[in-house]
Amino acid sequence: MEYGLDKRSNALKIFNTTFIIVWLLVACFPFIWTFWGSFKVRADFFSRADWWYAITAFNTLLETGGKFTTDAYSQAWTEGEFWKASRNTVIVTFFVVTISLFLGTLGAYALSRSTRNYAFWILIAALIFRAMPHITLVSGYLFPFFQLQIWGILPTTIVVLVAINQPFTLWLLYSFFKTVPKELDESALIDGCSYFQAFRHIIMPVMWPGVITAGLFSLMLAYNDFTVTALLLNQENHTMVPKIQSYLGTNQHEGNLMWAVSAVVSATAPLFMLVMFFQRQVISGLTAGAVKG
Amino acid sequence: MPNKTFFWFFLPTGLAMILFIGLPIISTGIQSFYAQHDQVVKEVKKCDPFGCTVSIVVDQEKTSKIREEKPLGKFNGFGTYVDRNHLAIEEIGKFWNETNSFGEFVDQVTNLPFYKALIFTLTYCLFVTPNVLLLGFIIALSLNAVTRGIRGPLIFGTILPMIVTPLVGSLVLFWMIDAEGIIGANLQMLMNDPYLSLKSSKTLTWITIIIYGIWHHSPFAFVVFYAALQTVPQEPVEAAIIDGASRWQRVRHIVLPHIYPVVTFVALISLMDNFRVFEPIIGFSAEGSAQSLSWLIYDNLVNEEVILFGSAAATSMMTIVGIAILLAPVLIRTWKEFRTAR
Secondary structure (H helix, E strand, C coil): CCCCCCCCCHHHHHHHHHHHHHHHHHHHHHHHHHHHHCCCCHHHHCCCCCCCHHHHCHHHHHHHCCCCCCHHHHHHHHCCCHHHHHHHHHHHHHHHHHHHHHHHHHHHHHHHHCCCHHHHHHHHHHHHHHHCCHHHHHHHHHHHHHHHCCCECHHHHHHHHHHHHHHHHHHHHHHHHHCCCHHHHHHHHHCCCCHHHHHHHHHHHHCHHHHHHHHHHHHHHHHHCCHHHHHHECHHHCCHHHHHHHHHHCCCCCCHHHHHHHHHHHHHHHHHHHHHHCHHHHHHHHHHHHHCC | CCHHHHHHHHHHHHHHHHHHHHHHHHHHHHHCCEECCCCCEEEEEEEECCEEEEEEEECHHHHHHHHHHCCCCEECCCHHHHCCCCCCHHHHHHHHHHCCCHHHHHHHHCCCHHHHHHHHHHHHHHHHHHHHHHHHHHHHHHHHCCCHHHHHHHHHHHHHHHHCCHHHHHHHHHHHHCCCCHHHHHHHHHHCCCCCCCCCCHHHHHHHHHHHHHHHHHHHHHHHHHHHHHCCCHHHHHHHHHCCCCHHHHHHHHHHHHHHHHHHHHHHHHHHHHHCCCHHHHHCCCCCCCCCHHHHHHHHHCCCCCCCHHHHHHHHHHHHHHHHHHHHHHHHHHHHHHHHHC
8 A cells, every 4th residue: 555645654664664573573583593593402402501502502512513513404314214204294295285186176166167056055064174173083083094994004194184175275276266257168168068178178277376376275284284194194104293293202312302403494494485486376375265255 | 067067076075075074073973972991800819828819900801802892982872071071060060069169169160171171272262363363464554564575575474484384383482482492591581580481380381372373373364464455445545544534544444344354254264273272282392281172182092091082082072063153153144145145
């Protein structure tokens, strides 16, 4: 809102700038601090004597001879088997995103092109499903999964995450499909295309922005999930987030807490890069449901 | 679109949702009526030169056999719902009769696990949701006043707390407020109290988790409000300026009414998310003083000896009822709108 008529007083400008700076500090400083601290030894990052050690790297110099050390990273990734966890995360994320988008585009397209009442009720049901706390669903899964002996493996978790993710994906893609004019596929139908052909060759090519947005959100859900992955996967198959939690529990090792710190940074960095790259899509996705109605 | 085509298009996603969201809810419902088997005990007579003793031991063989035959457990009806760990009907009756003052009664009741968790969950929702709306709106207003060119990076910085998973977000803060971390150590210095720890007191832990919640959720409110602010029409705002309306009056009478529908949307979403608060409790290792409904379920499911399926399921069902109560006004309104639209 840049009004030609509107003049801000200097006091307001200063107040506004200060507020934004303070807020950005609150929002970003914890991450910067953790990133910085992950290159120190534990005695510096959690300093009993003086927190200033984290900056001057007093103990890091004593223990490793340098101001920065990547010991925590190399140990967590090898000894701590974080490589395995990140490999599992990549597998889970990849399949969840692909399957979610495949199911979601088909379903959302049908919902956006149907004029019947049941389409409305399906969307309402999806909203209710969206509200279910994941842990209540997990408490429903565990017992049958044990009985069927499909607990602990990656494919089960992938299917579960896809299903949990569907309500949101449907809503998101539905609001995107709504913005694509109906005339486009109707004319294709008149020319003799089947619905699937119209969907595949006419609608999908103009839907890429929506698909990328929905894909990003599926990715963030699968990548960030703790509840489902921690309870449905066995130790061997843990993804990054439950792995980080497991470093917290085992305190016999002095280094383990630093493993968690470096693992947190390793897990967060790719996500930040991705969001930096796709910021516009993330924001359009968050607002699609709200602003358009 | 013909019904048949719709069916085939919708089948895959519909199936996924029915199988993995619909059925689990039913499965939870069934499990909540069962409880794990009691251990089978037997008497063992042990004789030595000094005489015979009879001791009672667990019959491992029979116990595991029963568990294998009926893995769901024994039928318990609503027994799990009313036991001490859930609604605790009996205990409440007892407290009512035995306590002298109402305050004492409330004290006793809020010490029962389910009510303790319920109160924490509600307190969390009650404090986090309005503050998220308020902070998100203020950030959106003030970022909206910044020069367009530098908004991109500022928005990126603002949404960081939202995109990390709650467990990581709470850990990052937890390490800073640790007595040996940067904030914790400085607080001790400021307060001149070397034993001050945000973890030790219940109130301080609750405040910490609530502040974390506001920190984590505000960016979402910000993004939605920011987008809504871009759609505010300029003419009425300019007219108001000419008429001499103050900045606050413009926000109050033009901007707020315009974005009102979005406010309800954000409030609803953040209420749903706050009601399932769980990961921060793990991240802050706050199990001792703050337990939420979701955490109770998790705790039952990771139980070391036997997984308490029945207990977890009963808490789950009551959580779902809670969600239903939260959603009811919205659903009723949608239903009314739908009927009038037809």
